[in-house]
Amino acid sequence: MENEPLRQPAVAGRFYSGTAQDLxxxxxxxxxxxxxxxxxxxxxxxxxxxxxxxxxAGETAAAIRIPREVIVLGPNHTGMGATVSVFPGGRWRxxxxxVLVNDSLARQIIDxxxxxxxxxxxxxxxxxxxxxxxxxxxxxKGDFSFVPIxxxxxxxxxxxxxxxxxxxxxxxxxEEILLVSSSDxxxxxxxxxxxxxxxxxxxRILDMDPDGLIEVVRRRSITMCGIIPTAVMLxxxxxxxxxxxxLVRYATSGEVSGDYDQVVGYAGIIVN
Numbered sequence: 001m002e003n004e005p006l007r008q009p010a011v012a013g014r015f016y017s018g019t020a021q022d023l024x025x026x027x028x029x030x031x032x033x034x035x036x037x038x039x040x041x042x043x044x045x046x047x048x049x050x051x052x053x054x055x056x057a058g059e060t061a062a063a064i065r066i067p068r069e070v071i072v073l074g075p076n077h078t079g080m081g082a083t084v085s086v087f088p089g090g091r092w093r094x095x096x097x098x099v100l101v102n103d104s105l106a107r108q109i110i111d112x113x114x115x116x117x118x119x120x121x122x123x124x125x126x127x128x129x130x131x132x133x134x135x136x137x138x139x140x141k142g143d144f145s146f147v148p149i150x151x152x153x154x155x156x157x158x159x160x161x162x163x164x165x166x167x168x169x170x171x172x173x174x175e176e177i178l179l180v181s182s183s184d185x186x187x188x189x190x191x192x193x194x195x196x197x198x199x200x201x202x203x204r205i206l207d208m209d210p211d212g213l214i215e216v217v218r219r220r221s222i223t224m225c226g227i228i229p230t231a232v233m234l235x236x237x238x239x240x241x242x243x244x245x246x247l248v249r250y251a252t253s254g255e256v257s258g259d260y261d262q263v264v265g266y267a268g269i270i271v272n
Contacts, residue, residue: 005090005101005120011127012095015049016134020096026050027134030058033248037065037139042179042237042271044205044230047074047131052253053184053266057135060248060268066140067176069102069147071109071166073229074128074182076150081122084162086110087148088118092133099133102145105173109147113165115158122150128182128226136180151228156214159228163210163235170240181233183226185265191254197222198250198265205269206245210234237271245271 017023030050045060046053076085088110089103110116123129129148136144154162170177185201186194201222204213210231217227224230248268254260 005088007087007090007092007120007123009094010125010130015127015131018095023095023134024138026054027058027138030054031062031135031139033059033062035063037063038270038272040064040178040270040272041240041242042181042233044181044183044233044267044269045132045135046184046266046268047128047182048184048253048264048266052256052264056249056251056266056268057132060270061135061139063248063270064139064178066136066144067178068144069105069173069175069177070136070144070180071147071149071177072129072132072180072182073149073151073232074126075225075229076122076126076152077128077225078122078125080124081150082117082119083152083154084115084117085119085122085150086116087120087123092130092148094133094137096134096137099137100145102147105169106147108169108172109166112169113161115162116165123148126150132180132182151232154228156211156231159210159214159231160235163232164239166232166236167239179233179236181226181229183224183230185224185267187223187225187264188262191252191260191263194252194263194265198267202247202250202267202269205230205234206247208234208238208242208245234271242271245269
């Protein structure tokens with residue numbers, strides 16, 4: 001349609017390769033896992049530059065059977081737009097082509113809770129969803145549409161309300177739907193400190209305990225940027241009957257850069 005929203009890439013050529021050929025080579029080089037892809041209700045994937053987080057994101061995406069409808073939840077780093085921003089329709093342009101935003105699914109989500117706001121501004125310069133999109137695209141053979149949602153800081157009760165609203169929407173759809181939370185873990189601490197703090201946060205996710213995740217992140221001052229998207233994903237997954245989670249891979253940027261004094265942590269997790 002002539003007037004449908006078209007989001008241009010914000011970080012192509014910086015966080016990932018800016019040409020279709022190079023990006024495909026880059027992403028597919030990371031798409032490997034020991035076991036065949038499994039059905040998942042939810043997942044956590046990192047969103048840093050691919051040189052640092054690509055191996056974790058790729059192994060996680062490769063371990064999941066990517067369905068034809070995906071909801072992607074990410075933090076709002078820019079402060080722009082609505083607090084809970086649902087991109088309402090149209091397409092997202094990427095180096096390999098356009099990815100369709102599922103407007104019917106987006107509308108159902110917006111109608112399910114007044115906390116969901118149709119908004120494009122929060123997505124214009126935000127990288128957290130864009131960076132994981134190529135992994136979903138190539139792991140899913142390009143056959144999917146998605147709904148991008150960014151979240152700023154909201155309360156625990158609002159996280160639960162949003163998660164349960166998403167679970168109701170998903171239950172009413174005929175298609176299988178995957179929920180993906182985009183998050184990096186601890187930022188700019190030593191490798192040992194980041195690993196210890198992140199282990200505490202990851203253990204709460206593996207215990208399917210969003211309340212405990214929010215509590216430990218706040219109590220230990222863990223700089224996990226996607227705490228809110230991950231909590232919302234967990235509340236939704238639990239309402240949908242998920243009972244377990246597993247860590248696919250954890251790493252820090254220090255393992256690539258050799259700088260173990262100031263690292264960022266990355267975790268790939270599958271919930272089912």
